[in-house]
Amino acid sequence: MICGVDEAGRGPVIGPLVVAGVLVDEEGLGRLVEMGVRDSKRHTPVQRERLYREITAAFRWRVLKIEPDELDSLMARSSLNEIEADAFASVIEGLAPETAYVDAADISCSSFASQILERLERRPQRLVVEHRADERYPVVSAASIVAKVERDREIKRLHTVYGDFGSGYPSDEKTLHFLEHYFREHRQLPVCARKRWKTAQRVSNQRLEDFY
DNA sequence: CTTTACTAGCGTTTCGGGTA
DNA sequence: TACCCGAAACGCTAGTAAAG
Numbered sequence: 026m027i028c029g030v031d032e033a034g035r036g037p038v039i040g041p042l043v044v045a046g047v048l049v050d051e052e053g054l055g056r057l058v059e060m061g062v063r064d065s066k067r068h069t070p071v072q073r074e075r076l077y078r079e080i081t082a083a084f085r086w087r088v089l090k091i092e093p094d095e096l097d098s099l100m101a102r103s104s105l106n107e108i109e110a111d112a113f114a115s116v117i118e119g120l121a122p123e124t125a126y127v128d129a130a131d132i133s134c135s136s137f138a139s140q141i142l143e144r145l146e147r148r149p150q151r152l153v154v155e156h157r158a159d160e161r162y163p164v165v166s167a168a169s170i171v172a173k174v175e176r177d178r179e180i181k182r183l184h185t186v187y188g189d190f191g192s193g194y195p196s197d198e199k200t201l202h203f204l205e206h207y208f209r210e211h212r213q214l215p216v217c218a219r220k221r222w223k224t225a226q227r228v229s230n231q232r233l234e235d236f237y
Numbered sequence: 238c239t240t241t242a243c244t245a246g247c248g249t250t251t252c253g254g255g256t257a
Numbered sequence: 258t259a260c261c262c263g264a265a266a267c268g269c270t271a272g273t274a275a276a277g
Contacts, residue, residue, distance in 0.1 A: 035249075035250080035268075036248065036249040036250080036269080037268080038248090038249085066268080066269095069240080069241075104250085105249090105250060105251080106250080106251070128267095156265095156266065156267090157266090157267095191269090191270090192268090192269055193269090194248065194268070194269045194270080195247080195248045195249070195269090196246085196247045196248045196249095196268085196269055196270065197269065197270065198270090223248090223249075224249085
């Protein structure tokens with residue numbers, strides 16, 4: 026059996042980090058190609074939703090979410106890469122594949138591979154860690170779609186709680202506005218925000234500067 | 238007219254080399 | 258030795274061009 030693992034929501038200041046894995050056999054690999062899975066960025070949201078339903082109905086899969094408050098406390102002691110290596114390892118462990126294909130986010134492939142390996146009790150026979158694996162391997166594309174849709178759904182849920190704050194990424198004007206407004210109103214950042222992120226800290230400090 | 242595809246620009250983190 | 262800054266990788270948005 027072969028699994029692919031990818032992550033979504035590494036950069037944003039709002040919402041969870043999501044890691045997903047999909048497990049397929051040789052035949053399933055062919056089905057993924059027939060479905061036309063590609064890197065999640067290459068699909069429209071509607072296509073992603075449809076593919077998500079097909080993938081999760083047809084194959085074994087796992088998803089792991091790390092909420093902002095948990096991420097904040099973990100980052101007091103570990104780097105983001107170590108936290109991700111932990112999450113990737115437990116997803117792989119849960120699917121127990123012979124071969125695992127992993128998308129290395131913003132780190133050198135070899136060091137990420139060894140970080141994952143040292144966290145695995147039962148290691149797959151083959152661990153392939155590459156940049157842009159989500160473009161090269163359909164099973165990683167599938168994982169990227171699952172991760173992306175799971176995060177989008179979570180953001181949508183948060184919109185019903187907090188109103189429309191955009192994507193949650195610092196480059197999104199709406200997100201920044203929301204954080205500033207919320208902080209002015211409540212004198213603290215919302216639970217859904219990552220306090221350790223520079224953007225979040227800037228928002229908090231800006232308030233202090235205004236105050237004095 | 239609507240949807241899709243592509244690029245540029247900005248945000249995040251980590252890594253590595255140069256400099257004081 | 259310690260620090261700083263650029264490069265690399267990712268994701269997101271907005272804008273533009275092309276296709277249906």
